[in-house]
Amino acid sequence: MSEIAVLALGGNALSRVDQLGTLDEQYDNAKVMAKSVRSLVRKGWRIVIVHGNGPQVGNLAIQQEESAGLVPALPLFALGAMTQGALGSLICLALSEICGDEIPGAVSVITHMEVDPDDPAFSCPTKPIGPFFSRAEAATLATERSWTMVEDAGRGYRRVVASPLPKAPIEAAAIATLVAAGYIVVAAGGGGIPVVPGEQGAYRGIDAVIDKDLAAERIADAADAEALVMVTGVPAVKLDFGTATERTIEEMTIDEAKRHMKDGQFPPGSMGPKVQAAINFATAPGRVSAITTPELVDTTLDRPAGVIEGARGTRIVAGAGGAGAAAS
Amino acid sequence: MSEIAVLALGGNALSRVDQLGTLDEQYDNAKVMAKSVRSLVRKGWRIVIVHGNGPQVGNLAIQQEESAGLVPALPLFALGAMTQGALGSLICLALSEICGDEIPGAVSVITHMEVDPDDPAFSCPTKPIGPFFSRAEAATLATERSWTMVEDAGRGYRRVVASPLPKAPIEAAAIATLVAAGYIVVAAGGGGIPVVPGEQGAYRGIDAVIDKDLAAERIADAADAEALVMVTGVPAVKLDFGTATERTIEEMTIDEAKRHMKDGQFPPGSMGPKVQAAINFATAPGRVSAITTPELVDTTLDRPAGVIEGARGTRIVAGAGGAGAAAS
Numbered sequence: 223m224s225e226i227a228v229l230a231l232g233g234n235a236l237s238r239v240d241q242l243g244t245l246d247e248q249y250d251n252a253k254v255m256a257k258s259v260r261s262l263v264r265k266g267w268r269i270v271i272v273h274g275n276g277p278q279v280g281n282l283a284i285q286q287e288e289s290a291g292l293v294p295a296l297p298l299f300a301l302g303a304m305t306q307g308a309l310g311s312l313i314c315l316a317l318s319e320i321c322g323d324e325i326p327g328a329v330s331v332i333t334h335m336e337v338d339p340d341d342p343a344f345s346c347p348t349k350p351i352g353p354f355f356s357r358a359e360a361a362t363l364a365t366e367r368s369w370t371m372v373e374d375a376g377r378g379y380r381r382v383v384a385s386p387l388p389k390a391p392i393e394a395a396a397i398a399t400l401v402a403a404g405y406i407v408v409a410a411g412g413g414g415i416p417v418v419p420g421e422q423g424a425y426r427g428i429d430a431v432i433d434k435d436l437a438a439e440r441i442a443d444a445a446d447a448e449a450l451v452m453v454t455g456v457p458a459v460k461l462d463f464g465t466a467t468e469r470t471i472e473e474m475t476i477d478e479a480k481r482h483m484k485d486g487q488f489p490p491g492s493m494g495p496k497v498q499a500a501i502n503f504a505t506a507p508g509r510v511s512a513i514t515t516p517e518l519v520d521t522t523l524d525r526p527a528g529v530i531e532g533a534r535g536t537r538i539v540a541g542a543g544g545a546g547a548a549a550s
Numbered sequence: 551m552s553e554i555a556v557l558a559l560g561g562n563a564l565s566r567v568d569q570l571g572t573l574d575e576q577y578d579n580a581k582v583m584a585k586s587v588r589s590l591v592r593k594g595w596r597i598v599i600v601h602g603n604g605p606q607v608g609n610l611a612i613q614q615e616e617s618a619g620l621v622p623a624l625p626l627f628a629l630g631a632m633t634q635g636a637l638g639s640l641i642c643l644a645l646s647e648i649c650g651d652e653i654p655g656a657v658s659v660i661t662h663m664e665v666d667p668d669d670p671a672f673s674c675p676t677k678p679i680g681p682f683f684s685r686a687e688a689a690t691l692a693t694e695r696s697w698t699m700v701e702d703a704g705r706g707y708r709r710v711v712a713s714p715l716p717k718a719p720i721e722a723a724a725i726a727t728l729v730a731a732g733y734i735v736v737a738a739g740g741g742g743i744p745v746v747p748g749e750q751g752a753y754r755g756i757d758a759v760i761d762k763d764l765a766a767e768r769i770a771d772a773a774d775a776e777a778l779v780m781v782t783g784v785p786a787v788k789l790d791f792g793t794a795t796e797r798t799i800e801e802m803t804i805d806e807a808k809r810h811m812k813d814g815q816f817p818p819g820s821m822g823p824k825v826q827a828a829i830n831f832a833t834a835p836g837r838v839s840a841i842t843t844p845e846l847v848d849t850t851l852d853r854p855a856g857v858i859e860g861a862r863g864t865r866i867v868a869g870a871g872g873a874g875a876a877a878s
Contacts (some may be wrong), residue, residue: 242622243621243622245624245832248653281622284617284621285613285617285621286613288617292616294572294609296636300639305632308631308632310660311628311660311662312628314660314662316753318748318752318753322751327720329660330659331658332564332638332657332660332736334642393655393657399727399733403727408660420647422650423649423650423651424650427639427643500687
C-alpha cells in the first residue's frame with residue numbers, strides 16, 4: 223500500500239491556548255502528532271502535513287508593531303511565510319526525533335496558495351489579526367497602511383483581513399514529486415502564502431488569511447491523495463453539541479454532512495470549515511475524509527473490525543457505495 | 551546541457567546597508583538576482599540558490615527582545631528558520647515575476663545543516679548577533695539564557711554565538727530530487743538551520759550562525775554541481791586591495807588561491823570565506839568556482855571568447871588541466 227494521507231493540523235494543536243507558546247511547548251505538541259504519523263507510516267501511508275499558524279502569526283504581528291520604530295514592519299503574507307519556516311522546521315525536527323530512521327526523510331516546502339483577487343472576501347474582510355490598538359492608533363494605521371480596522375468586543379481596535387477561498391497550491395507539482403520520492407512533506411503551512419496571479423506565470427503576495435483545512439483539501443486534491451484528516455482537539459464530530467440529544471458521528475455521507483451543515487450543526491469558526499473541507503474532498507470517488515484527534519487518526523482511517531464505540535473519530539465518505547474503495 | 555550551478559547570494563544583496571530593509575527593497579534586490587538566473591536558465595543551467603540572512607535575522611532578534619514581555623522569545627535557530635520562510639518566498643516570487651513561464655518552477659526547501667557538536671567554534675563563540683544591551687541587561691541575559699555576551703566597540707554588549715563549519719545538509723537528497731525534476735531550488739538560506747545529530751536519525755536545533763558561502767559549497771557538493779558562484783557586491787577578487795599594486799584576478803588555480811589566502815590577501819569577515827568555499831568546491835575535478843556580481847555571473851561561468859577585461863568576475867579552478875571540463 224502506498225496511499226497518500228494529508229493531515230491538517232490546527233495551529234492551536236502546536237501552541238495550545240493554555241500554554242505560553244514557547245518553542246519547547248510547541249515542540250512537545252509536535253511530537254504527539256509525530257507519533258501518529260509514525261503509526262500511519264508503519265502501515266504504509268505516505269503523509270503530507272498541513273499545519274495552521276494562527277497563534278504564531280498573531281505573535282509575529284505583535285512583535286512587528288512593538289518594534290515598528292526600530293525595524294520595518296513586514297506585510298502579513300511575509301509573516302505567514304516566516305511561520306512556514308519556523309513550524310516547518312519544528313515539525314521536521316519532531317518527526318526526526320520520533321520516527322528517526324523509520325521514515326525516509328521529512329521535508330518542508332514553502333508553499334504559496336493562489337486565491338482569486340475577485341474573491342468576495344476581499345471586499346468584506348472579517349478575520350481579526352494581530353494586536354489591539356487604541357482608536358487613535360487604529361485611525362493612523364487605517365490611513366498609513368490602508369488597513370481595515372474594526373472595534374473588537376470593547377477591547378480595542380484590531381486589523382481585519384480577508385479570508386478568501388484557496389484555489390490551487392503553486393508548488394503542487396514539487397510536493398507531488400517529493401511525495402512520490404518517499405518523503406513526508408510539510409506544505410501549505412498556515413493555509414499557504416496567499417498570492418494572486420500576474421502576467422505570464424508571475425504571482426505576487428497579498429495580505430489575507432487562508433483557512434488551513436480548506437487549503438489542506440486543495441493540497442490533498444492536487445496530490446491525488448486517498449485520505450484527508452482534519453486533526454483537531456475533539457475525538458469526533460458531534461450532533462446537537464452540548465444538548466441532551468448530543469451524539470457522536472462515526473461515519474456520515476456527504477449528503478448527510480451537507481444536511482447537518484445546513485441545519486447549523488457546525489459553527490462557522492471551528493467545525494464548519496473542517497466539515498466543508500471533508501465534503502469537498504470526499505466528493506471524488508475512492509476518497510475518505512476524517513475528523514479526529516492525533517491519537518485516533520490511525521483507527522479512524524483503517525476502520526478495523528471490533529473497535530469499540532468512541533475509540534475512533536468521524537469519517538466522511540461519498541455515499542452508500544462510495545466508501546468501500548477508500549477503506550484499507 | 552543540464553549542468554547545475556549553485557548561487558550563494560549575500561544577505562546584504564537582499565537588504566543593502568544603505569537601505570531600511572523594507573520588503574519592497576528586498577524584493578527589488580531579489581529581482582536583480584532573478585535576471586541573472588534567467589540568463590543562466592536560458593543557457594541550460596539548473597540553478598540552486600543559497601541566500602544569506604544576516605540583516606534579516608538581526609532584525610528578528612531585535613523584535614524578539616523588544617516584545618519579550620508580550621511574546622515568548624524564540625531561539626536563534628528558529629529565527630533562522632523564519633528567515634528561510636520569508637526570503638525563500640520572496641525569492642520565488644521575484645523569480646516568478648522575472649522568469650515567469652521560462653522556468654519550470656521555483657521552490658524553497660526549509661534546510662537543516664548538520665554541524666559537529668564538538669566543533670571548536672562552540673567553545674569560542676565569536677559571531678555578534680542581535681541588538682545591543684546595557685551591562686546590567688547583558689548580565690541578566692547571560693544568567694537567564696546562558697548567552698555569551700561581549701562588549702562591542704564601546705556601543706554596548708551583544709550576544710555572540712558560535713560559527714561552526716557546515717558538514718552536510720539534511721535535506722540534500724530532497725533538494726537533488728527537485729533539481730533533477732527541473733525546479734530552481736532555494737535551499738540552506740542563512741547557511742541552513744544548524745542541527746546536531748541525536749540517536750537513530752534524530753537531530754535537534756542548536757544556536758549558531760553558519761557561513762552561507764561554506765554552506766553553499768556543501769549544497770553544491772551534495773547536488774554534484776558543476777559550478778559554485780559567490781554572488782556579491784564586487785565584480786571580481788582583487789589582490790593588494792586598496793594599494794598602488796591593486797589588480798583584478800580573472801582566474802586563479804586552487805594553489806594560487808591558497809597562497810594568496812596564506813599571504814593575508816582576503817579578510818576573514820568578507821572575501822576570506824568566499825575564497826575558502828571556492829577552494830573547497832573546485833578541488834574535485836570538472837568543477838569551477840566563481841566570485842562576482844549578479845550581472846556578471848553569466849559571462850564569468852561561460853568564459854566566452856573576446857570578453858574585454860573587467861567584464862567578467864573571478865574563476866577559481868583546480869589547476870592547469872582541470873578547468874576545461876567545467877567550461878560550457
